[in-house]
Amino acid sequence: MERYNFKIVEKKWQEFWDQNQTFKSKIKKDKKKFYCLEMFPYPSGNIHMGHVRNYTIGDVLARYKIMKNFNVLHPMGWDSFGMPAENAAKQNNLDPKSWTEKNISNMKKQLKKLGLSIDWNKEISTCSSDYYKHQQKLFLEFYDKGLVYRKENYVNWDPVDQTVLANEQVIDGKGWRSGAQVERKKLNQWFFNISKFSEDLLRSLDNLELWPNKVKVMQKNWIGKSFGCEINFKIKDNQNINEIKCYTTRPDTLYGMSFLAVSVDHPLSKLYENDVQFLKFKEECSKTGTTEEAIAQADKLGFKTNLNAINPLDETSSVPVYFANFVLMDYGFGAVFGCPAHDQRDLDFALKYNLPVKTVVRPIDKDVNFKVKNKAYTENGILINSQKLDGLKVPDESIPKTIKILEENKFGNKKINFRLKDWGISRQRYWGCPIPIAYDENNQILKIPEKQLPVKLPDGVDLNVQGNPLDHQDKWKNIEIDGKKCVRETDTLDTFVDSSWYFLRFCSSDNSKVPFNDEEIKYWMPVDQYIGGVEHAILHLLYSRFFIKAISYKNNNFNIQEPFDGLFTQGMVCHETYKDQKGNWLHPDEVTSDDGKNYFKKDNLNEKVIVGPIESMSKSKKNTIEPAKIIEQYGADSVRLFILSDSPPEKDVQWSEEGMIASYKFIQKLWVLHKKIKAILNNEIEIKDKKIERTEELNKFTNQIIHKITNNLEKFNYNVIVANFHEIYNYFSKEINNFIKKDALRENYKNILFLFSPIIPHFAQECLSELNINNKIIWPEANKKYLQEDMVEVVIQINGKKRFTIQSNTDSTEKEVYDKVVKEAYFIKNYGAMDIKKTIFVRNRLMNLIIL
């Protein structure tokens, strides 16, 4: 028998879909729409297994929805601006544009081989001026609405390369290329006013019912809404400074205050800018790192000033003022009061500098002599040692009451604070979207006028220069606006800006005049299902949400609340790691094993290979498998089947060669089965040992499996669907000789092939065409008649333990089951003489008999 030749079949159907424009999308008002979107890839050169997984998951869904008669939009594009292109270009002395374009064409070819149901007419690339010209318009629109501004901000500055570094480019405080000690430097940067929408972004998370809770929690924490108050602390006897403003969520612990701490970047630091000791301290602080984790773990350091702050609730007492490394300037007011007994950081600090620890909250079950020693008490309780506040319940009574007192005495105000900071969008790099701004001779900001748009990136730029290459493009930089000499902004936009609205662009990708057309947006948006890696849980998703809010702001034509109705975050693809005896990473192709336990180097069979942990595939660990090769070897359907089979899509999956081969073999087995069914249907073979007519059972099996697979599709249980496919194979190959009525076999098998279609589309389509079933493939609906069995197995428990099962008519009553049970030989033998105290009956499921 001929083997299944995936190479011919897959090519054939891919060409067929292409030529027939099978997946071309257009607005059809009479049909329900479904916008299925996977996160678009960065064109790094080749697709990797993560892409295969991501796009297979999306494709299964898109194909299913097409079969369910939805009007599906399933587009693809390229997130093609960014640092890797610039780095690759620098290293190999070529230009980012051609590097990127070459990668795109290569990856597009590879993606097409997966047989995805993508409408390639919608393809976009963010580095094309056809795309970013619209982005510049959006930027100016935001600017007009007051959502864009410029301010000074700290950056990681590499003094040797004269360039700004991303956090990941800073390794142990040094630049990744130059190795120079990185400095903190203040630079004028552009910002999107995302914090204006903090409340909105937080509140509308609650409406995103089809988002994983994990992602919503991360976003909630990121936005970080806190309820507290601002407090003005008077400074004792000082002519330079009268007061310091602090933000706190725990004003009720004021009586426990023993110091006041401010950030080294606080305006107060101006008073100490000539103090050598202070400058040394500031230098020390800059080494701590600014992440929350670093601050929480770091040693608490302080620099004592000669200032003293007065406690507003008790003006007879005052506490010393410190500069401290754990206070950040960009949160609150860059100043906090320290209450060591009830905040761990403050306690660490107080113990180090011998400051008093005054307990002001006691647990409910402890008395007023409760004292905090080495562990701060941050739970609920009762206020103590707080004069008139004593006895208040913490926090429900204590906080509002304290705020009220502070407000009445004009020492402070209730205040809601957000952790969310504005989004810095300036990047001092070449390969990004130019910011459509210029500065006149007085350094005044000018928008690039409409007729001078778009601002295109200059070609042929020398990247091997210090700092931002665009700074060196004098011809490009110096322009005239309305006859005035101006200089262009040379910063380009963060690539997160590019990906914050591409899903809108897909709706109108052929419209060169506007970024998107209201009518098309109205029809297609929001994205019904967005699929991608959980690594984008915060930034990309939050920024995209912000864009929707910002576009809607002061715009009545745009009425969308959220960009992504449903979100699915898939897990990573992992593989074992290998190292040689010297500790160098080895690629799976470089190692071999006979028993799957002991591995050796292929080029030196005497050298044992050290098998490391299973980790997500990465180039640096060399544990990658090239999808292009694997598809060439086993075919797209096999790869799609495997990548879905082993783990639920939201969890990490381990790549295994055995698993891949098993999927390949399974498709071959399905083909053998298919050939047999085809021969039966065409009367080409005579069934020898006809046994029992099983048509009703076949109908029942098919309809039940339709029901199961449909449910599993709806719930993203794609790994279970693969198991269901195996059930189908096992059932058919066992019973095939008993299906005597050919019409019924044909009808059931047709439906089975439809079920295969979203996951192994080439195979399914080939089989259908072999049976001359060329009409539209539609998702089969299970006939309810077959979903219920006539007989069910009922579990009989004695004292909660399973003892035996009985067959019973579906929906039998408790009495019917009971009567059957007491007639069972097993029951009579073992329990017949005992008293039944109680029976618990669950219809069609079990009966539990309680015997004492």
Add this chain to the structure above:
RNA sequence: GCCCUCGUGGUGAAAUUGGUAGACACAAAGGACUUAAAAUCCUUGCCGCUUGCGGAGUGCCAGUUCGAGUCUGGCCGAGGGCACCA
């Protein structure tokens, strides 16, 4: 340090959401076919005794319940997030 998630056979995992734990596969062992191998198919799967049956059993310890992988509390372990890499 703070927040979140997850712990089921040798392995990846199922389990109608409180009702037969281990579907479906991978690996392994034994067997069948074969001169032999490959391929294919069948059986086994933790502990006891002879088929059959019984027992333990979903990280650990308690609890709720007729009944817990599923719910509650505590502990142990693993992973992820905590500001400009996409």
